[in-house]
Amino acid sequence: MTRNISLCAAMCFIFAAQASAQTTRDFISIVGSSTVYPFATVVAEIFGKTTRFKTPKVESTGTGGGFKLFCGGIGTRYPDIANSSRAIKPSEIDACVANGVLEIIEVKIGYDGIAIGSSRKANRLALSRKDLFLALAKHIPDPKGGEHLIVNPHKTWKTVNPDLPDVTVEVLGPPPTSGTRDAFVELAMEGGCAQFGWIAALKKNDEQRYKSVCHTIREDGAYVEAGENDNLIVQKLEANSGALGILGFSFLDQNADKMQGAAVDGVIPTFESIADGRYPISRPLFLYVKKAHVGMIPGIAEFLHELSSEKAWGDDGYLADKGLIPMPEEERIRFAENSRQLRANQFSDKN
Amino acid sequence: MNKQSNDKHAVAERINAGLARRHAVERLFRCTGLLALLLGLTFLCALFFSIISKGYTAFQQTYIQLEIDFDEQKLDPAGERIYEVLSTADYGGLVKQSLRTAFPAVTSRQEQRLLYDLVSFGAAYHLRDRILADPALIGQISRVWVPASDDVDMLIKGYIKRDVPEAERRLRDVQLAWLDTLETEARLSLQFNTAFFTSGDSREPELAGIWGALMGSILTLAVTLALSFPIGVATAVYLEEFAPRNRWSDLIEVNINNLAAVPSIVFGLLGLAVFINFMSFPRSAPLVGGLVLTLMTLPTIIIASRAALRAVPPSIREAALGVGASKMQTVFFHVLPLALPGMLTGTIIGMAQALGETAPLLMIGMVAFIVDIPSSIFEPATVLPVQIFLWADSPERAFIERTSAAIMVLLGFLIAMNALAVILRKKLERRW
Numbered sequence: 001m002t003r004n005i006s007l008c009a010a011m012c013f014i015f016a017a018q019a020s021a022q023t024t025r026d027f028i029s030i031v032g033s034s035t036v037y038p039f040a041t042v043v044a045e046i047f048g049k050t051t052r053f054k055t056p057k058v059e060s061t062g063t064g065g066g067f068k069l070f071c072g073g074i075g076t077r078y079p080d081i082a083n084s085s086r087a088i089k090p091s092e093i094d095a096c097v098a099n100g101v102l103e104i105i106e107v108k109i110g111y112d113g114i115a116i117g118s119s120r121k122a123n124r125l126a127l128s129r130k131d132l133f134l135a136l137a138k139h140i141p142d143p144k145g146g147e148h149l150i151v152n153p154h155k156t157w158k159t160v161n162p163d164l165p166d167v168t169v170e171v172l173g174p175p176p177t178s179g180t181r182d183a184f185v186e187l188a189m190e191g192g193c194a195q196f197g198w199i200a201a202l203k204k205n206d207e208q209r210y211k212s213v214c215h216t217i218r219e220d221g222a223y224v225e226a227g228e229n230d231n232l233i234v235q236k237l238e239a240n241s242g243a244l245g246i247l248g249f250s251f252l253d254q255n256a257d258k259m260q261g262a263a264v265d266g267v268i269p270t271f272e273s274i275a276d277g278r279y280p281i282s283r284p285l286f287l288y289v290k291k292a293h294v295g296m297i298p299g300i301a302e303f304l305h306e307l308s309s310e311k312a313w314g315d316d317g318y319l320a321d322k323g324l325i326p327m328p329e330e331e332r333i334r335f336a337e338n339s340r341q342l343r344a345n346q347f348s349d350k351n
Numbered sequence: 352m353n354k355q356s357n358d359k360h361a362v363a364e365r366i367n368a369g370l371a372r373r374h375a376v377e378r379l380f381r382c383t384g385l386l387a388l389l390l391g392l393t394f395l396c397a398l399f400f401s402i403i404s405k406g407y408t409a410f411q412q413t414y415i416q417l418e419i420d421f422d423e424q425k426l427d428p429a430g431e432r433i434y435e436v437l438s439t440a441d442y443g444g445l446v447k448q449s450l451r452t453a454f455p456a457v458t459s460r461q462e463q464r465l466l467y468d469l470v471s472f473g474a475a476y477h478l479r480d481r482i483l484a485d486p487a488l489i490g491q492i493s494r495v496w497v498p499a500s501d502d503v504d505m506l507i508k509g510y511i512k513r514d515v516p517e518a519e520r521r522l523r524d525v526q527l528a529w530l531d532t533l534e535t536e537a538r539l540s541l542q543f544n545t546a547f548f549t550s551g552d553s554r555e556p557e558l559a560g561i562w563g564a565l566m567g568s569i570l571t572l573a574v575t576l577a578l579s580f581p582i583g584v585a586t587a588v589y590l591e592e593f594a595p596r597n598r599w600s601d602l603i604e605v606n607i608n609n610l611a612a613v614p615s616i617v618f619g620l621l622g623l624a625v626f627i628n629f630m631s632f633p634r635s636a637p638l639v640g641g642l643v644l645t646l647m648t649l650p651t652i653i654i655a656s657r658a659a660l661r662a663v664p665p666s667i668r669e670a671a672l673g674v675g676a677s678k679m680q681t682v683f684f685h686v687l688p689l690a691l692p693g694m695l696t697g698t699i700i701g702m703a704q705a706l707g708e709t710a711p712l713l714m715i716g717m718v719a720f721i722v723d724i725p726s727s728i729f730e731p732a733t734v735l736p737v738q739i740f741l742w743a744d745s746p747e748r749a750f751i752e753r754t755s756a757a758i759m760v761l762l763g764f765l766i767a768m769n770a771l772a773v774i775l776r777k778k779l780e781r782r783w
Binding site for chain 1: 464472476511512515518519520521553554555627631633634635713716718719720721722723731741743744745746747748751
């Protein structure tokens with residue numbers, strides 16, 4: 001009995017395997033960053049609705065997980081496009097090359113701002129990146145002077161910077177697995193950290209130490225890991241008006257009646273200030289396209305055409321409506337050119 | 352005689368002395384039990400209240416009535432009425448034109464943009480579907496209800512407040528004035544949200560529906576049930592009725608019990624390695640999801656089925672054997688039918704677990720944005736709990752109520768499954 005059933009199951013597997021081997025994929029497969037996900041999905045949906053092609057499948061795997069799949073190889077089993085909230089790393093390029101993925105088209109789609117939000121019930125803070133570093137780093141330079149580090153003693157914003165209010169330091173933010181956290185650490189913390197001359201000098205001599213000083217967030221409760229869900233951070237900030245929260249700009253934009261963004265280095269996060277580069281904590285978002293799959297999977301070139309059209313990523317495009325900060329016009333023209341002509345980076349030469 | 356009654360007296364006294372304390376302990380125990388039950392119920396009620404109070408509004412959607420001029424010159428100038436022409440015509444232009452005629456005072460480009468933002472971008476596809484269903488509409492002017500944008504929907508439902516300063520809400524003052532005009536003309540109303548039950552996922556909350564995820568869940572569970580029930584029951588019958596009791600069967604038993612406690616993400620990793628990388632099944636397909644969930648539910652079904660078999664009294668087996676039935680006949684005609692209700696219960700518990708699982712599906716690519724509704728187990732699909740997770744993580748505020756509504760659909764599905772189990776059990780159950 002058991003033998004018969006397991007035989008049946010085995011037969012099922014074989015049939016299924018044959019069936020799947022016969023069906024070639026006729027839709028685009030996109031993987032990668034959860035930050036790019038809300039934008040890639042809009043393009044995918046409109047592409048599916050307005051063309052004769054099927055709607056692309058967009059997986060939210062995180063940037064690193066996305067590249068792992070993307071660089072797995074060439075063929076319908078592997079994704080065609082990887083979303084990324086940072087530029088591809090050399091180690092990932094190596095992995096791609098090792099698996100025969102030699103030509104990758106890099107398309108920057110726009111910028112994403114990271115806001116330091118707080119409840120509207122509190123006063124809007126004016127922070128500098130240095131304040132953020134001093135308030136959130138695990139170790140900070142001794143305020144008494146000298147080139148050594150002490151455990152972060154700051155309990156309130158006032159001790160960080162006498163101009164700030166006497167409120168306990170409590171910042172809700174994403175956990176280390178999040179791309180938003182990486183970007184915050186690199187852009188805000190490191191930006192403030194490098195303002196100390198002797199730490200900046202470390203970068204040349206002892207990069208390991210420089211990174212550990214600038215990138216380590218304190219673990220004594222002042223920084224609260226609130227999960228990857230920005231909506232949850234919005235709810236928590238509403239309930240706790242003294243706290244600050246680190247969240248994507250689109251969440252601030254959607255909740256403008258409840259939340260306000262702190263000014264960083266004197267600039268309030270708005271659509272305009274991020275677009276013209278004045279707001280310091282913003283990062284570019286990318287799509288990486290496997291050139292070998294163009295022609296193999298139907299619709300990739302047309303998808304890039306849709307993405308790089310002005311009605312999608314332009315100043316008044318639908319991606320801007322969803323909270324993506326458009327690139328300056330000349331950058332848009334450059335990347336649109338690249339993606340229309342499928343101009344790929346040849347990675348094989350580099351090795 | 353006297354001594355005996357003295358003894359009795361002493362015993363009664365001893366019992367009486369302790370009685371009050373024993374009663375008190377029993378009362379305390381009962382109260383604790385009741386308290387635990389009440390606490391559980393309170394949490395359950397709080398959960399249901401919060402989900403339903405947040406989610407019930409998602410079953411309605413704001414619609415705007417537009418007067419659309421289905422101009423033949425614009426839609427089908429050649430008059431051929433063929434699918435290619437009709438499906439690619441500029442329906443968005445018709446929507447914009449109709450809004451401009453409704454508000455002729457709006458002339459600046461920026462204000463026109465604000466005006467167009469009142470209506471969902473799905474309105475154009477709504478018109479397209481109407482024309483494709485009934486090409487005779489071309490050349491006529493008709494009044495059509497189209498979905499409003501999510502911001503308008505949130506305003507009508509009271510989630511966006513009118514009294515906050517203009518800069519802090521997503522609708523400008525002029526837009527509010529236009530909406531007021533529409534409302535006084537009775538061209539703005541809340542209607543039943545059919546799209547929520549008939550469409551797949553969308554990044555526009557007003558177009559997003561649960562049907563795609565529900566289909567994905569049904570297909571995945573069908574694969575799971577088709578594989579795990581027969582395999583699980585067969586394993587249980589063999590282990591319980593036929594297998595010799597020795598070190599090997601003990602080892603297998605321990606392993607099955609351990610397997611039931613393995614975190615589900617491990618099965619996802621296994622599925623990725625075996626089904627996708629080694630057997631190259633399509634990623635994100637319900638087939639792979641079902642296979643992975645089968646691995647996860649099998650131990651549950653086996654353990655429950657073995658318990659059900661053990662609960663069948665030995666007298667039934669002995670009676671069957673006594674009248675000359677073979678071992679196999681005994682099991683299949685006498686033991687299995689009596690054990691079936693218990694096995695079904697175990698299966699339903701396993702399936703309910705599988706229905707709520709997201710972690711193993713992450714590894715095999717079912718945490719994805721999928722618009723097209725899956726129709727077979729080879730097409731990419733997502734499942735209900737994943738859909739809930741994806742919506743909960745979306746910035747648009749209108750997704751908050753849709754998340755709660757999706758949870759209600761998931762709970763409804765679960766209740767339906769459990770009800771089916773109860774009915775089957777009642778039908779099959781036999782007392783001895």
